[in-house]
Amino acid sequence: MKRNIRFYLALFTAKITYRALRLLGRKGTNVPGELALYICPDFLGRVQLPERVIAITGTNGKTTVSNMVEDVLDDCGWQYTCNRMGGNVNTGLISTLVSHSSPLGKPKHNLAVFEVDERSAPLLLPYIKPDILVCTNLFRDSYKRNAHTEFIFSLLNDYIPDSTKLILNGDDLISSRLKEKNENRFFGIAKEDGEDGEMKNIVCDIRSCPKCGETLEWDFIRYHHIGQAHCPHCDFASPPLDYVITNIDREKLTFTLQYDGKTHEFPIINVNFINIYNSLAAISLLITLGLSPDTIAASMQKMSISESRYAEEKFHGKDIIMHLAKGQNPIACSRAFENAKDYPGSKAVLLYLDDYYDATYSVENIAWFYDTDFEFLKDDSITQIMISGVRHHDLYVRLLIAGVSKEKMTHCVKPEDAIEEYLPEKAETLFVIYDLFNLDAANAVKKRGKELILEAEKEAQA
Structure with a gap:
């Protein structure tokens, strides 16, 4: 969309509001974006974006993964725009873009890393058109907001652009099916000793084959619907993994990652499975961005999970x-x-x-x-x-x-x-x-x- 007078009025108003809030010592992370949308409802479609846009979404872990990625980029001296201090919905992203642009709206950096609320996909993805999108997982969430996994899956599947490269959790039988015709890469953790097909949790949101409806057979279930399964009736199965953790050493606090025929050791920041998956998602994205595993591992050695979590x-x-x-x-x-x-x-x-x-x-x-x-x-x-x-x-x-x-x-x-x-x-x-x-x-x-x-x-x- 071309820029018009309404867009520039919204841009200047949002910039003035952002600066005023900073002077007052307030965050107001969504307020500039709210004002911009009020003045120019299609602001996100008109604003100039950085040349390369990364989006990170999912039910659980998207904030942790985003923070990990940004910490490594900071440690490596990369310049980028992110919404770490802002909201992950449309108003938050607009506030971020406004605060990281010139007076006329030109982006200050060529790279953006955005945490994206999965429920807000229809309001964001058609406009920011991410080059790479990471989905950590799709789980059952708040009844009042996110309804059911298939509902959120359909939102993402409908609004992720066909041109976007996806990095997906291959151990999640729901999110791993997103945009199957896109260029997709999958991460996961190999079966550990003692893991089997026994259901240990109340909730498992995929029990039947999404292709033919036959009951799935589980090679192992790690928790809920995280694991590896196949359909005994058709060709549906968990996807082959591109980035796979083959060994977790909880005493040395390291894990071994295998990808593209190579293996490399990375530090474990937190030993529970959710945070190992979070680390794996971040590493998979960082390797895709071109960082070497040695560089990533050295940066991660300095990390810890946010103490607010x-x-x-x-x-x-x-x-x-x-x-x-x-x-x-x-x-x-x-x-x-x-x-x-x-x-x-x-x-x-x-x-x-x-x-x-x-x-x-x-x-x-x-x-x-x-x-x-x-x-x-x-x-x-x-x-x-x-x-x-x-x-x-x-x-x-x-x-x-x-x-x-x-x-x-x-x-x-x-x-x-x-x-x-x-x-x-x-x-x-x-x-x-x-x-x-x-x-x-x-x-x-x-x-x-x-x-x-x-x-x-x-x-x-x-």
């Missing part, structure tokens, strides 16, 4: 784990619960899963509780569960249904009250599992947990 700390002989669990997302919460179960030693777990905004009005749909594997929390290694939030009664009932002993549980509305029930002498580790927008409350819980550890230590020494 996962953090481990040792404090007076105890481990304290802060673990984000995306609210109303049964897959993300199930993974967090299994991570708590699998963490060595005895654990006390504090849950604060209420969606920050829904909790204000107490209207949250709790159906997702029954798609979530709370059963992981009945493990004998979990000695105590402290439940908090406006839905604490509902969570208590769900945990009883999962088979958790009521003697292990306490529940109340406020997380700051729930942590008062913490008994440090009964557990080697404190897990705080919290929703995305509850980080401040989670940090307050952590602080009080440390005080209780010190108090218990003094009592033991008295």
Whole structure:
């Protein structure tokens, strides 16, 4: 689309708004974009884009993968535009493009790396037309927003341009089917010892062949629908992997990647499978961009997962784990619960899963509780569960249904009250599992947990 007076008015207004917000010390990540769209509804179709555009999307992991990619590019001295400090919907991307352009809208950099909200595909992909798109996975998500995996799949499949090269999770039988006629590359993790075709989770969103409807046969299921499968009736099967992790060494904290007939060792930033997949997605993209594996590995050696998402700390002989669990997302919460179960030693777990905004009005749909594997929390290694939030009664009932002993549980509305029930002498580790927008409350819980550890230590020494 050609630029017109309305476009330039929107551009200048958005730029002035962005600068004013910066002077006031406010982020306002979507506000300039909202104003630009109000003045020029087709702004995204008229704005000049960088020469090369990378998009990263998916239900879980897109922020982590985007941050990893950007950290490596920063470490290597690459210049690029990204929306790391902005929103991943249309208004956020417009704000990013406005803030990284000249007064007349010319991009400052030739490369853009955009985290893209999968639900916003119709509003973004036809305009930004990414040269490369990474999809981390497609999972069941919030009922009120993302409905079902096939719905999100259809949005992406319809709006990803035919010219876009895709880097897809080959162990995900849903997202790996995106744009099958495009140039696609697949990443995945080879079967590990002990993995089989047994279903371990409540939710598995693909059980039948998408071609003929026959029940799929699983070579192995890692979790939910992540694994390798084939149809016994037709030729449908998990795709051959272009980037495959052949060995994970959790003691050395490395994994071996095989691609294009080569092998290379990379550091493990976090040992749980979700973050190994995130690392693999980032590495696959970075190799595609032309970076050498040695360069990528050296940069990743300096990384850690954002502490707003996962953090481990040792404090007076105890481990304290802060673990984000995306609210109303049964897959993300199930993974967090299994991570708590699998963490060595005895654990006390504090849950604060209420969606920050829904909790204000107490209207949250709790159906997702029954798609979530709370059963992981009945493990004998979990000695105590402290439940908090406006839905604490509902969570208590769900945990009883999962088979958790009521003697292990306490529940109340406020997380700051729930942590008062913490008994440090009964557990080697404190897990705080919290929703995305509850980080401040989670940090307050952590602080009080440390005080209780010190108090218990003094009592033991008295």
